[in-house]
Amino acid sequence: MNIHEYQAKELLAKYGAPIAAGHAAFTVEEAVEAAKQLPGPLYVVKSQIHAGGRGKGKFKELGPDAKGGVRLAFNLDEVKAHATDMLGNTLVTIQTGDAGKQVNRLYVTDGADIAKEFYLALLVDRATSRIAFVVSTEGGMDIEEVAHSTPEKIHSFSVDPASGFQPHHGRAVAAALGLTGDQAKQAAKVASSLYAAFLDTDAEQIEVNPLALTEQGNLLVLDAKVGFDGNAMFRHKDIAELRDLTEEDAAEVEASKYDLAYIKLDGNIGCMVNGAGLAMATMDIIKLNGEFPA
DSSP: OBOOHHHHHHHHHTTTOOBOOEEEESSHHHHHHHHHTSOOSOEEEEEOOSOSOTTTOEEGGGOTTSOOSEEEESSHHHHHHHHHHHTTSEEEOTTTOTTOEEOOOEEEEEOOOEEEEEEEEEEEETTTTEEEEEEESOTTSOHHHHHHHOGGGEEEEEEOTTTOSOHHHHHHHHHHHTOOHHHHHHHHHHHHHHHHHHHHHTEEEEEEEEEEEETTSOEEEOOEEEEEOGGGGGGOHHHHTTOOGGGSOHHHHHHHTTTOOOOOOOSSBOOOOSSHHHHHHHHHHHHHTTOOBO
């Protein structure tokens, strides 16, 4: 189960992660009011959909020359204009496919003077059955492209669940980011807070991209993507309530009401399968014979 950026930031803030001030908005008027509550003079208006690449995305209704789904605003009039453009329109990004996703929510945040951007993520390493950190100095970029072109810039290590997060893990994150002194201490604190959040919420992934170093020398979580193990949500009623069904495929939502795992595919041969391994093998055989699973 995934949640929106503003929800992820509110959650991570409870564990001590440094988050810029911001407010969710569902209407243009709410977006303007949200900006009024921020110090300014720079605001960031961010489309809230379950997909990455929002900044480089395009709105179907606004034409190819329109700005993306993440925009800077230098006054309240610009906040209003951006909110008007975004709400109710369809944002197409590299992760949504051509269909795109309709923007029904916005996140208006305080601007930041960014000196450097980093990448920091936690996920489950299936090979070791441990929580792993993935760290890179190349934040704000497509991490898959970094992994392909400059893999040496990505550092990864796992945490032994018997000992949990230790000071040396924090130092490892700071070293991978090239930080020293007070900034290294900040990085260790951020890493510790994310690890605690990961464990407590049964998360599957916590991705911070970018983790920004401001001109004032502070680390700040500028964007956050958090996903959870759906099978564990019975333990987290508060998190389950954050689920936005409009972001999910209607057929998959309907199937979930009957405890069925339905995955929509656009092939031409339907697959009714039992067990993950058998499902994958069945699809492999179909593909091997030149057809596509549905």
